[in-house]
Amino acid sequence: ETGVTQTPRHLVMGMTNKKSLKCEQHLGHNAMYWYKQSAKKPLELMFVYSLEERVENNSVPSRFSPECPNSSHLFLHLHTLQPEDSALYLCASSPLAFSNSPLHFGNGTRLTVT
């Protein structure tokens, strides 16, 4: 148990579908992150929320839409994805976004777009 829970673990969706990835942390952290990990590529930072406000939107296409309703939950809404969006999507949290506190990662959602 990592303290950061992501659901679902695996997701297969067609290009016209709409789906959402969920992330939950009960560590009392105030910052949450979405990272994308494609095969043989470094982790790419997608979005950062600090105290429920988005502080980073790293040139991510609008077909990815994040939502942070409270400091414990983070969602990534997906629509009209492309096959190249297939990847492992990782959620992380940290006590504060602008500190040197370590990131705590979930085990990710493996997304396949067909």
Next chain:
Amino acid sequence: DAKTTQPNSMESNEEEPVHLPCNHSTISGTDYIHWYRQLPSQGPEYVIHGLTSNVNNRMASLAIAEDRKSSTLILHRATLRDAAVYYCILKTSGTYKYIFGTGTRLKVLA
């Protein structure tokens, strides 16, 4: 963003020490050196971090060169469970960006 350079892969024998190197010649004075590892089918896991002095914790030790242009993660006795990809990351104090590279894949031989 300051960059790090790590070997693509390394091998170690079980129960022997492992020294994982990282070069960061463009490090600035406010950059912390962080190490994470990613086991198969899992998210990355924090290992250790430091600024200038060597650091020890229950998982590993971090040796930082005097000029801070390189560092070494030391696993004192490698086990099969330590087989993972190890990432060396520079994080500028006061920012939120952890920039991951491609890391070093460590293989531990029984």
